[in-house]
Amino acid sequence: MRNLAGDLLAEYRGLADLCGSLTDEQWRQRTDFHGWTPWDEVAHLLYFDETALQAVSDAAAFDADKDALNGELATGMEISAITRRRYGHLDGKALLQLWRQRHEALVEQLAGKDPKARLPWYGPTMSARSFATARLMETWAHGQDIWDMLGRERPPGPGLRHITHLGVTTYGWTFVNRQLPVPAPTPYVELQAPDGGSWTWGEPSGEHFVHGPALDFALLVTQRRNRADTALSWRGDAADQWTRLAQCFAGEPADGPAPGARVSRR
CATH class of the missing domain: 1.20.120.450 (dinb family like domain)
Structure with a gap:
Protein backbone atom coordinates (compact mmCIF):
# COMPACT_ATOMS: atom_id res chain seq x y z
CA MET A 1 0.00 0.00 0.00
CA ARG A 152 3.23 20.36 -23.64
CA GLU A 153 4.24 16.71 -23.80
CA ARG A 154 3.65 14.97 -20.51
CA PRO A 155 6.55 12.97 -19.09
CA PRO A 156 5.62 9.38 -18.17
CA GLY A 157 5.23 8.65 -14.48
CA PRO A 158 4.70 5.58 -12.28
CA GLY A 159 0.96 6.22 -12.21
CA LEU A 160 0.53 5.13 -15.84
CA ARG A 161 0.83 1.44 -14.96
CA HIS A 162 -1.96 1.73 -12.37
CA ILE A 163 -4.26 3.55 -14.80
CA THR A 164 -3.83 1.00 -17.57
CA HIS A 165 -4.53 -1.81 -15.11
CA LEU A 166 -7.66 -0.01 -13.95
CA GLY A 167 -8.68 0.44 -17.57
CA VAL A 168 -8.41 -3.29 -18.21
CA THR A 169 -10.16 -4.37 -15.00
CA THR A 170 -13.13 -2.05 -15.69
CA TYR A 171 -13.83 -3.77 -19.02
CA GLY A 172 -17.08 -5.24 -17.69
CA TRP A 173 -18.04 -2.00 -15.92
CA THR A 174 -18.05 -0.13 -19.22
CA PHE A 175 -20.99 -2.24 -20.36
CA VAL A 176 -22.77 -2.91 -17.04
CA ASN A 177 -22.86 0.82 -16.40
CA ARG A 178 -24.72 1.25 -19.69
CA GLN A 179 -27.00 -1.69 -18.99
CA LEU A 180 -25.51 -3.56 -21.92
CA PRO A 181 -24.46 -7.21 -22.05
CA VAL A 182 -20.75 -7.70 -21.50
CA PRO A 183 -19.33 -9.02 -24.79
CA ALA A 184 -17.16 -12.11 -24.79
CA PRO A 185 -14.42 -13.03 -25.00
CA THR A 186 -12.59 -10.36 -23.02
CA PRO A 187 -9.91 -9.02 -25.37
CA TYR A 188 -6.25 -9.72 -24.81
CA VAL A 189 -4.47 -6.45 -24.03
CA GLU A 190 -0.81 -5.84 -24.87
CA LEU A 191 0.58 -2.35 -24.29
CA GLN A 192 3.99 -0.84 -24.93
CA ALA A 193 5.34 0.63 -21.69
CA PRO A 194 7.35 3.87 -21.68
CA ASP A 195 10.56 1.93 -20.96
CA GLY A 196 10.11 -0.19 -24.09
CA GLY A 197 8.73 -3.25 -22.29
CA SER A 198 5.27 -4.76 -22.58
CA TRP A 199 2.34 -4.91 -20.19
CA THR A 200 -0.15 -7.69 -20.88
CA TRP A 201 -3.49 -8.93 -19.59
CA GLY A 202 -5.37 -12.09 -20.52
CA GLU A 203 -4.63 -14.95 -22.86
CA PRO A 204 -2.80 -14.05 -26.10
CA SER A 205 -5.12 -13.96 -29.09
CA GLY A 206 -4.79 -12.94 -32.70
CA GLU A 207 -8.56 -12.53 -33.09
CA HIS A 208 -9.63 -10.59 -30.00
CA PHE A 209 -7.16 -7.96 -28.80
CA VAL A 210 -6.23 -4.37 -28.11
CA HIS A 211 -2.61 -3.41 -28.81
CA GLY A 212 -0.70 -0.14 -28.67
CA PRO A 213 1.07 2.43 -26.50
CA ALA A 214 0.19 2.39 -22.81
CA LEU A 215 -0.25 6.18 -22.84
CA ASP A 216 -2.80 5.99 -25.64
CA PHE A 217 -4.74 3.30 -23.82
CA ALA A 218 -4.81 5.44 -20.66
CA LEU A 219 -6.03 8.41 -22.70
CA LEU A 220 -8.77 6.23 -24.18
CA VAL A 221 -10.14 4.70 -20.97
CA THR A 222 -10.12 8.07 -19.17
CA GLN A 223 -11.95 9.50 -22.19
CA ARG A 224 -9.28 12.08 -22.99
CA ARG A 225 -8.91 10.84 -26.58
CA ASN A 226 -11.10 9.24 -29.21
CA ARG A 227 -9.73 5.91 -30.38
CA ALA A 228 -9.25 7.41 -33.85
CA ASP A 229 -6.70 9.83 -32.37
CA THR A 230 -4.54 7.10 -30.84
CA ALA A 231 -2.05 4.55 -32.18
CA LEU A 232 -4.12 1.70 -30.72
CA SER A 233 -5.16 -1.25 -32.85
CA TRP A 234 -7.90 -3.75 -32.07
CA ARG A 235 -9.66 -6.75 -33.52
CA GLY A 236 -12.91 -8.55 -32.72
CA ASP A 237 -16.42 -7.35 -31.93
CA ALA A 238 -15.78 -7.11 -28.19
CA ALA A 239 -12.64 -5.02 -28.67
CA ASP A 240 -14.46 -2.81 -31.17
CA GLN A 241 -17.31 -2.13 -28.74
CA TRP A 242 -14.94 -1.59 -25.82
CA THR A 243 -12.65 0.89 -27.55
CA ARG A 244 -15.73 2.84 -28.64
CA LEU A 245 -17.28 3.05 -25.13
CA ALA A 246 -14.40 2.53 -22.66
CA GLN A 247 -14.92 4.25 -19.29
CA CYS A 248 -12.68 3.43 -16.33
CA PHE A 249 -14.27 5.91 -13.89
CA ALA A 250 -17.43 5.66 -11.79
CA GLY A 251 -20.58 7.69 -12.37
CA GLU A 252 -23.16 7.93 -15.10
CA PRO A 253 -22.23 6.62 -18.55
CA ALA A 254 -20.15 9.19 -20.37
CA ASP A 255 -19.19 9.56 -23.99
CA GLY A 256 -15.62 10.28 -24.95
CA PRO A 257 -14.59 13.04 -27.32
CA ALA A 258 -15.37 12.96 -31.02
CA PRO A 259 -12.53 12.21 -33.44
CA GLY A 260 -10.14 15.15 -33.55
CA ALA A 261 -11.84 16.97 -30.67
CA ARG A 262 -9.22 16.27 -28.00
CA VAL A 263 -5.61 16.56 -29.10
CA SER A 264 -2.62 18.34 -27.68
CA ARG A 265 -2.38 21.97 -28.76
CA ARG A 266 1.30 21.61 -29.61
Whole structure:
Protein backbone atom coordinates (compact mmCIF):
# COMPACT_ATOMS: atom_id res chain seq x y z
CA MET A 1 0.00 0.00 0.00
CA ARG A 2 2.88 2.35 0.72
CA ASN A 3 4.25 1.84 -2.79
CA LEU A 4 0.88 2.73 -4.30
CA ALA A 5 0.60 5.73 -1.98
CA GLY A 6 4.04 6.84 -3.15
CA ASP A 7 2.96 6.66 -6.78
CA LEU A 8 -0.21 8.61 -5.94
CA LEU A 9 1.85 11.28 -4.20
CA ALA A 10 4.18 11.52 -7.21
CA GLU A 11 1.13 12.09 -9.44
CA TYR A 12 -0.21 14.78 -7.15
CA ARG A 13 3.12 16.55 -6.85
CA GLY A 14 3.81 16.41 -10.58
CA LEU A 15 0.53 18.14 -11.38
CA ALA A 16 0.92 20.60 -8.50
CA ASP A 17 4.38 21.56 -9.74
CA LEU A 18 2.99 22.10 -13.25
CA CYS A 19 0.21 24.29 -11.89
CA GLY A 20 2.74 26.21 -9.82
CA SER A 21 4.25 27.43 -13.10
CA LEU A 22 0.96 28.82 -14.46
CA THR A 23 0.52 32.53 -14.99
CA ASP A 24 -2.62 34.29 -13.77
CA GLU A 25 -3.86 34.29 -17.36
CA GLN A 26 -3.23 30.55 -17.77
CA TRP A 27 -5.20 29.78 -14.60
CA ARG A 28 -8.20 31.33 -16.40
CA GLN A 29 -7.58 29.75 -19.82
CA ARG A 30 -10.17 27.19 -20.98
CA THR A 31 -9.23 23.55 -21.49
CA ASP A 32 -10.97 21.13 -23.85
CA PHE A 33 -12.72 19.45 -20.91
CA HIS A 34 -16.14 21.11 -20.89
CA GLY A 35 -14.42 24.49 -21.07
CA TRP A 36 -13.05 24.10 -17.55
CA THR A 37 -10.04 26.22 -16.62
CA PRO A 38 -7.03 24.90 -14.71
CA TRP A 39 -8.62 26.60 -11.68
CA ASP A 40 -11.75 24.48 -12.20
CA GLU A 41 -9.70 21.32 -12.64
CA VAL A 42 -7.75 21.83 -9.42
CA ALA A 43 -10.86 22.91 -7.49
CA HIS A 44 -12.56 19.69 -8.62
CA LEU A 45 -9.64 17.59 -7.42
CA LEU A 46 -9.48 19.53 -4.16
CA TYR A 47 -13.17 19.02 -3.48
CA PHE A 48 -12.97 15.27 -3.84
CA ASP A 49 -9.64 14.99 -2.04
CA GLU A 50 -11.28 16.76 0.91
CA THR A 51 -14.21 14.35 0.84
CA ALA A 52 -11.74 11.48 0.42
CA LEU A 53 -10.05 12.61 3.62
CA GLN A 54 -13.43 12.34 5.32
CA ALA A 55 -13.99 8.90 3.85
CA VAL A 56 -10.74 7.57 5.34
CA SER A 57 -11.07 9.29 8.72
CA ASP A 58 -14.75 10.07 9.47
CA ALA A 59 -17.24 7.93 7.58
CA ALA A 60 -20.27 9.56 9.24
CA ALA A 61 -19.17 13.04 8.14
CA PHE A 62 -18.51 11.73 4.65
CA ASP A 63 -21.99 10.21 4.41
CA ALA A 64 -23.57 13.50 5.50
CA ASP A 65 -21.64 15.49 2.90
CA LYS A 66 -22.36 12.87 0.24
CA ASP A 67 -26.09 13.19 0.86
CA ALA A 68 -25.84 16.98 0.67
CA LEU A 69 -23.89 16.81 -2.59
CA ASN A 70 -26.31 14.33 -4.15
CA GLY A 71 -29.18 16.59 -3.14
CA GLU A 72 -27.61 19.55 -4.94
CA LEU A 73 -26.77 17.52 -8.01
CA ALA A 74 -30.37 16.26 -8.11
CA THR A 75 -31.55 19.87 -8.52
CA GLY A 76 -29.49 20.16 -11.69
CA MET A 77 -26.58 22.05 -10.15
CA GLU A 78 -23.28 21.12 -11.80
CA ILE A 79 -20.26 20.04 -9.79
CA SER A 80 -18.22 22.85 -11.33
CA ALA A 81 -20.68 25.41 -9.91
CA ILE A 82 -20.51 23.74 -6.49
CA THR A 83 -16.72 23.91 -6.41
CA ARG A 84 -16.72 27.53 -7.60
CA ARG A 85 -19.06 28.43 -4.78
CA ARG A 86 -16.88 26.63 -2.25
CA TYR A 87 -13.46 27.90 -3.36
CA GLY A 88 -14.29 30.96 -5.43
CA HIS A 89 -12.65 33.29 -2.91
CA LEU A 90 -9.26 31.73 -3.68
CA ASP A 91 -7.02 32.68 -6.58
CA GLY A 92 -4.99 30.02 -8.36
CA LYS A 93 -1.98 30.20 -6.05
CA ALA A 94 -4.08 30.00 -2.88
CA LEU A 95 -6.16 27.18 -4.33
CA LEU A 96 -3.00 25.27 -5.19
CA GLN A 97 -1.59 25.75 -1.70
CA LEU A 98 -4.76 24.38 -0.10
CA TRP A 99 -4.85 21.44 -2.52
CA ARG A 100 -1.24 20.55 -1.70
CA GLN A 101 -2.11 20.46 2.01
CA ARG A 102 -5.15 18.25 1.46
CA HIS A 103 -3.63 15.71 -0.91
CA GLU A 104 -0.48 15.36 1.17
CA ALA A 105 -2.68 14.60 4.20
CA LEU A 106 -4.78 12.15 2.19
CA VAL A 107 -1.76 10.19 0.99
CA GLU A 108 -0.43 9.97 4.54
CA GLN A 109 -3.75 8.52 5.68
CA LEU A 110 -3.96 6.05 2.81
CA ALA A 111 -0.38 4.84 3.23
CA GLY A 112 -1.25 3.45 6.67
CA LYS A 113 -4.36 1.60 5.57
CA ASP A 114 -4.73 -2.13 5.04
CA PRO A 115 -5.04 -2.46 1.22
CA LYS A 116 -8.22 -4.52 1.70
CA ALA A 117 -9.87 -2.12 4.18
CA ARG A 118 -13.29 -0.98 2.91
CA LEU A 119 -13.83 2.75 2.49
CA PRO A 120 -17.08 4.57 1.66
CA TRP A 121 -17.40 6.49 -1.58
CA TYR A 122 -20.12 7.70 -3.95
CA GLY A 123 -21.17 4.21 -4.96
CA PRO A 124 -20.32 0.87 -3.35
CA THR A 125 -17.55 0.79 -0.76
CA MET A 126 -14.05 0.38 -2.16
CA SER A 127 -10.90 -1.30 -0.94
CA ALA A 128 -8.22 1.14 0.14
CA ARG A 129 -6.11 -0.02 -2.80
CA SER A 130 -8.89 0.66 -5.31
CA PHE A 131 -9.67 3.95 -3.58
CA ALA A 132 -6.08 5.17 -3.97
CA THR A 133 -5.94 3.99 -7.58
CA ALA A 134 -9.15 5.87 -8.36
CA ARG A 135 -7.72 9.09 -6.89
CA LEU A 136 -4.57 8.59 -8.96
CA MET A 137 -6.59 8.04 -12.13
CA GLU A 138 -8.74 11.13 -11.61
CA THR A 139 -5.70 13.30 -10.87
CA TRP A 140 -3.95 12.01 -13.97
CA ALA A 141 -7.00 12.55 -16.18
CA HIS A 142 -7.69 16.12 -15.06
CA GLY A 143 -3.98 16.83 -15.22
CA GLN A 144 -4.00 15.74 -18.86
CA ASP A 145 -6.50 18.48 -19.62
CA ILE A 146 -3.99 21.05 -18.39
CA TRP A 147 -1.05 19.49 -20.22
CA ASP A 148 -3.12 19.56 -23.41
CA MET A 149 -4.12 23.19 -22.87
CA LEU A 150 -0.47 24.15 -22.49
CA GLY A 151 0.50 22.14 -25.57
CA ARG A 152 3.23 20.36 -23.64
CA GLU A 153 4.24 16.71 -23.80
CA ARG A 154 3.65 14.97 -20.51
CA PRO A 155 6.55 12.97 -19.09
CA PRO A 156 5.62 9.38 -18.17
CA GLY A 157 5.23 8.65 -14.48
CA PRO A 158 4.70 5.58 -12.28
CA GLY A 159 0.96 6.22 -12.21
CA LEU A 160 0.53 5.13 -15.84
CA ARG A 161 0.83 1.44 -14.96
CA HIS A 162 -1.96 1.73 -12.37
CA ILE A 163 -4.26 3.55 -14.80
CA THR A 164 -3.83 1.00 -17.57
CA HIS A 165 -4.53 -1.81 -15.11
CA LEU A 166 -7.66 -0.01 -13.95
CA GLY A 167 -8.68 0.44 -17.57
CA VAL A 168 -8.41 -3.29 -18.21
CA THR A 169 -10.16 -4.37 -15.00
CA THR A 170 -13.13 -2.05 -15.69
CA TYR A 171 -13.83 -3.77 -19.02
CA GLY A 172 -17.08 -5.24 -17.69
CA TRP A 173 -18.04 -2.00 -15.92
CA THR A 174 -18.05 -0.13 -19.22
CA PHE A 175 -20.99 -2.24 -20.36
CA VAL A 176 -22.77 -2.91 -17.04
CA ASN A 177 -22.86 0.82 -16.40
CA ARG A 178 -24.72 1.25 -19.69
CA GLN A 179 -27.00 -1.69 -18.99
CA LEU A 180 -25.51 -3.56 -21.92
CA PRO A 181 -24.46 -7.21 -22.05
CA VAL A 182 -20.75 -7.70 -21.50
CA PRO A 183 -19.33 -9.02 -24.79
CA ALA A 184 -17.16 -12.11 -24.79
CA PRO A 185 -14.42 -13.03 -25.00
CA THR A 186 -12.59 -10.36 -23.02
CA PRO A 187 -9.91 -9.02 -25.37
CA TYR A 188 -6.25 -9.72 -24.81
CA VAL A 189 -4.47 -6.45 -24.03
CA GLU A 190 -0.81 -5.84 -24.87
CA LEU A 191 0.58 -2.35 -24.29
CA GLN A 192 3.99 -0.84 -24.93
CA ALA A 193 5.34 0.63 -21.69
CA PRO A 194 7.35 3.87 -21.68
CA ASP A 195 10.56 1.93 -20.96
CA GLY A 196 10.11 -0.19 -24.09
CA GLY A 197 8.73 -3.25 -22.29
CA SER A 198 5.27 -4.76 -22.58
CA TRP A 199 2.34 -4.91 -20.19
CA THR A 200 -0.15 -7.69 -20.88
CA TRP A 201 -3.49 -8.93 -19.59
CA GLY A 202 -5.37 -12.09 -20.52
CA GLU A 203 -4.63 -14.95 -22.86
CA PRO A 204 -2.80 -14.05 -26.10
CA SER A 205 -5.12 -13.96 -29.09
CA GLY A 206 -4.79 -12.94 -32.70
CA GLU A 207 -8.56 -12.53 -33.09
CA HIS A 208 -9.63 -10.59 -30.00
CA PHE A 209 -7.16 -7.96 -28.80
CA VAL A 210 -6.23 -4.37 -28.11
CA HIS A 211 -2.61 -3.41 -28.81
CA GLY A 212 -0.70 -0.14 -28.67
CA PRO A 213 1.07 2.43 -26.50
CA ALA A 214 0.19 2.39 -22.81
CA LEU A 215 -0.25 6.18 -22.84
CA ASP A 216 -2.80 5.99 -25.64
CA PHE A 217 -4.74 3.30 -23.82
CA ALA A 218 -4.81 5.44 -20.66
CA LEU A 219 -6.03 8.41 -22.70
CA LEU A 220 -8.77 6.23 -24.18
CA VAL A 221 -10.14 4.70 -20.97
CA THR A 222 -10.12 8.07 -19.17
CA GLN A 223 -11.95 9.50 -22.19
CA ARG A 224 -9.28 12.08 -22.99
CA ARG A 225 -8.91 10.84 -26.58
CA ASN A 226 -11.10 9.24 -29.21
CA ARG A 227 -9.73 5.91 -30.38
CA ALA A 228 -9.25 7.41 -33.85
CA ASP A 229 -6.70 9.83 -32.37
CA THR A 230 -4.54 7.10 -30.84
CA ALA A 231 -2.05 4.55 -32.18
CA LEU A 232 -4.12 1.70 -30.72
CA SER A 233 -5.16 -1.25 -32.85
CA TRP A 234 -7.90 -3.75 -32.07
CA ARG A 235 -9.66 -6.75 -33.52
CA GLY A 236 -12.91 -8.55 -32.72
CA ASP A 237 -16.42 -7.35 -31.93
CA ALA A 238 -15.78 -7.11 -28.19
CA ALA A 239 -12.64 -5.02 -28.67
CA ASP A 240 -14.46 -2.81 -31.17
CA GLN A 241 -17.31 -2.13 -28.74
CA TRP A 242 -14.94 -1.59 -25.82
CA THR A 243 -12.65 0.89 -27.55
CA ARG A 244 -15.73 2.84 -28.64
CA LEU A 245 -17.28 3.05 -25.13
CA ALA A 246 -14.40 2.53 -22.66
CA GLN A 247 -14.92 4.25 -19.29
CA CYS A 248 -12.68 3.43 -16.33
CA PHE A 249 -14.27 5.91 -13.89
CA ALA A 250 -17.43 5.66 -11.79
CA GLY A 251 -20.58 7.69 -12.37
CA GLU A 252 -23.16 7.93 -15.10
CA PRO A 253 -22.23 6.62 -18.55
CA ALA A 254 -20.15 9.19 -20.37
CA ASP A 255 -19.19 9.56 -23.99
CA GLY A 256 -15.62 10.28 -24.95
CA PRO A 257 -14.59 13.04 -27.32
CA ALA A 258 -15.37 12.96 -31.02
CA PRO A 259 -12.53 12.21 -33.44
CA GLY A 260 -10.14 15.15 -33.55
CA ALA A 261 -11.84 16.97 -30.67
CA ARG A 262 -9.22 16.27 -28.00
CA VAL A 263 -5.61 16.56 -29.10
CA SER A 264 -2.62 18.34 -27.68
CA ARG A 265 -2.38 21.97 -28.76
CA ARG A 266 1.30 21.61 -29.61
